[in-house]
Amino acid sequence: MSSSPQVAASERSTAVLSALAFFFVLTSYYIVRPVRDQLSGAVGSSQLPLFYGATFVAMLLLTPVFGAMVARFPRKRLLGWSYCFFIACLIAFVPAFLAQARIGARLLGVVFFVWVSVFNLFVVSLFWSFMADIFDSVQARSTFPLIALGGMAGAVFGPMVTSVLVGLLGVAPLLVVSAAMLGGALLVLLRLSSHDAAGRAKQAEEAIGGSLWAGVRELWSRPFLRYMAILMVLGDGIGTLAYALVADYAKAHFHTAASRTAFYAHMDLAVNMLGALLQISLTRWLLTRWGAAWGLVLPALVNVALLVMVVFAGHGAVTLFGFTVPLLAMVMVVTRGYAYGMTKPAVDALYTRVPRETRYKGKNFVETAVWRFGDLVVTSGVSALGKLGMGVAGMALIGAGISGVATWVAQRAGHSPDLLPEGRPAPPARPAASRAS
Template sequence: MTSYYIIRPVRDQLSGAVGSQSLPLFYGAVFVVMLLLTPLFGMLVARFRRRPLLAWSYGFFIVCLLAFVPAFMAQERIGARELGVLFFVWVSVFNLFVVSLFWSFMADIFSSGQARRVFSLIALGGMGGALFGPLVTKLLVRTIGVAPLLLVSALALSLSLALLLRLSTNHERQPGGHGDEAIGGSLWAGIRELWSRPFLRYMALLMLFGDGIGTLAYALVADYAKAHFADAVSRTAFYNDLDLATNLLGAVLQLSVTPWLLVRCGAGWGLVVPSLVNLALLAGVALIGGGSFAFFGYSVPLLAVMQVITRGFAYGMTKPAVDALYTRVPRETRYKGKNFVETAVWRFGDLVVTSAVSGLRLLGWGVAGLALAGTGVAALATVVARRAGWSPDLTPDDRAPADKDTQAPV
């Protein structure tokens, strides 16, 4: 997460340079790449044992980070739009595949009961990296510039790979540990299971609805950044501050509400509560509209607040709950099905939402109207979250005795 959050504002400053009208192009390119990579990833999962799979996947992205350094040194000559499409696609693929693979691995080595107890703590560790990464960027970007940040990101990713390989080895040595064997199966299994497994269908819908809300906020903030910041450094600093605020909120949730909710009430509630928060938040923005307000002497745009809260709950509560639920599905679903939902389905949602936002903007829709549409999406997401958390094809939850009386919501 440190590696990703060092380069995230570098990516976002490119989208901020061109505004939301270019986001459909960015997300469309990402979606096409995801569709092409899905069978390739399925082939790797089917044929390679866990350690080589981790090594090859993370190693590929480390090499790519180093290859982008000279490109960013020539950003002005290449152009923000051209470099933006390439780097935006790559970073999106990097984030989704690396993070999805990490959590597939976590779901592979922990049981359901263990996951509900420790996944919020593991996510908190990731949030620590997500806080440290923006701090590193904030300290270094004005001193060394944008391109050298990629070298720092590559170093952080290399350290994470070393730790993952060590953890995999330790798990395989434990009684009952697995990982020496390849998962096998079809390279198209991730796509096929989306239609055959109710839980994956619910997760795909929840991904689309949740992504719709997050991408709507992202597109509106991109327009704000384009209008208010003229250079790459100031845009990078602005997006970096958004990441810091988001991750602070996520860390607070993971230290307080999320562990209690997952252990005492079950992982399903970790999907329902954020959906309700999004519903209330978007309804408020629909009534109030855009603009800014004063906060400790600073002018804070309401759109930035919406993005921080929606993403903070997504990282601080939804993500640990989702990954805890994936411990209750077969291994092939954890890697192939989960990866397809969190990569191709996610970016399909990005493409649809950004295209819809651009179209509605052309029709004259403002912030309040778009937020009202988002309120309807949040209401649908709440219904789907309830169904996903108690899907009939999930294996029984190995709860502690104190948790056995927790039932699904009526």
């Protein structure tokens, strides 16, 4: 049955507002991200296991907290409280960054690294859970790439703002700019929170309910979540390997917080320009014509090709847009560009085909605790292999094998037997009296 003109207009309006909200969200995040990364660049890869270990512990502790909030509060209140909390935190961090030289990059790095990961849980990941709640699976395949493109515009704009302002204002005032952008996102999301893409308001004020540990439990009981967890560890490991080695490069070549922040902002700009190009030229066509599974498989194949290239070229350098950068930095740019420009919209389109509780709790557990566990394993492995004398080529060869496995897992995830059929809405949550507490 074709949509009525009123429903179609409502869908277009919701998609435009969603893209605008995601623009503000990622502008805020990509102003904060180079500020975080300059701290890892100040200490080098040797301290990254500490950063990621602390983050992993924090994610495990916060999983039941997030689960309890999702279970008890309707999405409008959850969005409002979460975003307001992080706006306040951004302002509170300003004095700490003004005193970075006295506090030390290691201590401030651990605290801020953990906080940015919590930011990802309650801001970025919650945004996509919300999107999976207001669009069905058919709408998602055509709409999510457009929403992600709005985010990519913010992801390009954020590093540009950082590159321009860090030299004029310094690092600390950037947090105030980030807070302002997050406030803009909150205003748009509150406007969206009362209606879905078809103008329905029924679920807007319903709490999801269920167990606060549902995200952990469903990881073992739901095949789709298991595939996504394995894919998160395997796929993100390649980017984390490049990130660790680029951190050593930044430590050796950039000696001030402002210069490191600018370097990482330029890296983020290259990543997000590639992601935006993919959104415009390939991703939406691939997802609508061939399905979301191919949006997972193709990036894994690209990773295999990149790492085979590193096996033969090692520490070589390449020239991109007139800038000479390490080959590993190029690997990080391409890997993350595909992750944000193709894998992410494909993953979020698949999450429209699972129950609401899985979208919020299971999805967020995979994208935070499991993600940071993978980071911890990879950075610890890089450190151990380096101490054993293994060079970049050897690590790249291992990474290529891992990416080959990730290709198979991606194909399985896109055709998991527990995914709902295309276009069928997720079943409603059980009545509160029958839910596990």
